[in-house]
Amino acid sequence: MTEREADLLKELLDGCLKQDRRSQELLYKQFYGFAMNICMRYTKDRGQAKEILNDGFFKVFTKMDTFDVNRPFKSWFSRIMINTALDHYRKESRHEIYDDPKGAEQVMVDETVIGKLSHDDLVLLIQRLTPSYRAVFSLFVIDGYSHEEIAEQLGTTVGASKSNLSRAREKLREMLSKLNIEDYDRVTR
Numbered sequence: 001m002t003e004r005e006a007d008l009l010k011e012l013l014d015g016c017l018k019q020d021r022r023s024q025e026l027l028y029k030q031f032y033g034f035a036m037n038i039c040m041r042y043t044k045d046r047g048q049a050k051e052i053l054n055d056g057f058f059k060v061f062t063k064m065d066t067f068d069v070n071r072p073f074k075s076w077f078s079r080i081m082i083n084t085a086l087d088h089y090r091k092e093s094r095h096e097i098y099d100d101p102k103g104a105e106q107v108m109v110d111e112t113v114i115g116k117l118s119h120d121d122l123v124l125l126i127q128r129l130t131p132s133y134r135a136v137f138s139l140f141v142i143d144g145y146s147h148e149e150i151a152e153q154l155g156t157t158v159g160a161s162k163s164n165l166s167r168a169r170e171k172l173r174e175m176l177s178k179l180n181i182e183d184y185d186r187v188t189r
Contacts, residue, residue: 017064035081040123041138042085056084086153089135125175133168140165
């Protein structure tokens with residue numbers, strides 16, 4: 001981020017802190033795409049993602065006074081969006097959680113296979129996972145949470161988190177194989 005961009009963001013955030021509607025609208029427009037990408041990873045369709053996105057922005061605007069200006073805004077913002085998606089997950093979905101430590105062996109997806117997919121294609125595949133698999137996969141692989149953090153966030157066990165991640169990866173591997181993506185057989189265990 002350039003110094004100019006940082007100054008503009010600071011102005012927007014100051015306006016949002018003062019409940020200025022124009023600043024809120026501009027912040028919404030500026031971060032809409034970033035927020036939608038986060039929300040799409042945790043839902044099965046765009047409608048649900050939009051609902052989470054709007055709830056998340058509401059939280060951003062109402063919690064603006066908790067933002068520490070000495071920290072990166074994008075990190076704070078994404079944490080709110082992820083937590084909002086998790087709140088939605090807990091409220092709306094049935095927990096299909098399996099506590100099977102034996103099934104938790106790692107299934108690794110070769111980066112070259114994933115590299116051949118567009119971001120949108122990858123999100124579409126993730127959306128085809130069950131809510132439990134989708135949440136654990138997104139939290140662990142994309143957002144960098146540990147299994148301990150995931151278990152705490154989802155109210156489950158570390159073993160269930162590992163098992164759901166393993167099964168999510170296996171389902172993604174199966175989907176990739178059905179798509180006949182060149183080199184899909186590089187997906188290893």
